[in-house]
Amino acid sequence: MKTAVIYHSVTGNTKNMGEIIVQGMNSVQGVEARSFDIEHVDTAFVKEAKCVVFGSPIYAAHITGQMMNYLLAEAGKLELAGKLAGAYATAQYVHGGAELGIREMLDHCMVMGALTYSGGASWGKPVIHLGPVGIDHTLDIDQFAKNFEIYGTRMAQKAMELFA
Numbered sequence: 059m060k061t062a063v064i065y066h067s068v069t070g071n072t073k074n075m076g077e078i079i080v081q082g083m084n085s086v087q088g089v090e091a092r093s094f095d096i097e098h099v100d101t102a103f104v105k106e107a108k109c110v111v112f113g114s115p116i117y118a119a120h121i122t123g124q125m126m127n128y129l130l131a132e133a134g135k136l137e138l139a140g141k142l143a144g145a146y147a148t149a150q151y152v153h154g155g156a157e158l159g160i161r162e163m164l165d166h167c168m169v170m171g172a173l174t175y176s177g178g179a180s181w182g183k184p185v186i187h188l189g190p191v192g193i194d195h196t197l198d199i200d201q202f203a204k205n206f207e208i209y210g211t212r213m214a215q216k217a218m219e220l221f222a
């Protein structure tokens with residue numbers, strides 16, 4: 059089963075965390091996960107995917123303009139309806155708006171007819187409430203990497219449970 063991560067990233071944090079989500083997804087037997095920058099999305103692959111996760115840096119407590127433009131202009135081509143969808147963010151501050159950005163992406167997925175999911179408290183600790191967040195500059199972002207890997211595994215496991 060194919061699963062995908064689509065991200066916008068300027069200085070690499072969101073790209074790196076997306077690649078860690080992919081590692082977690084690929085640890086689930088039967089899953090083929092790939093990540094794509096918004097400018098290089100393999101649309102055919104994502105159309106076939108049963109789970110799609112979107113990631114953005116946080117700018118001014120929102121997702122980036124580029125990510126919003128991608129969602130508005132291109133995400134309609136991904137056939138998100140009925141797929142499992144999730145979102146993650148990277149930011150500088152714990153109070154910097156990361157979960158607002160995650161909500162923006164999840165809301166968009168819902169509008170497209172996707173089934174939004176994070177695992178929440180159902181898997182126990184770490185409880186990943188809306189989606190994983192990585193904080194850089196004020197903290198060491200690598201300390202959040204394990205949450206991204208676990209999140210990728212949980213998303214892929216749920217996709218297998220629903221669609222395999």
Ligand SMILES: Cc1cc2nc3c(=O)[nH]c(=O)nc-3n(C[C@H](O)[C@H](O)[C@H](O)COP(=O)(O)O)c2cc1C
Nearest residue numbers: 068069070071072115116117118119149150151154
């Ligand atoms: C123009 C700009 C605005 C930003 N605004 C915020 C913000 O509102 N809150 C926050 O926590 N971090 C903010 N940041 C920090 C980025 O979200 C953070 O460095 C992020 O990890 C960058 O992701 P990237 O390396 O994938 O580009 C901002 C960065 C830039 C360049």
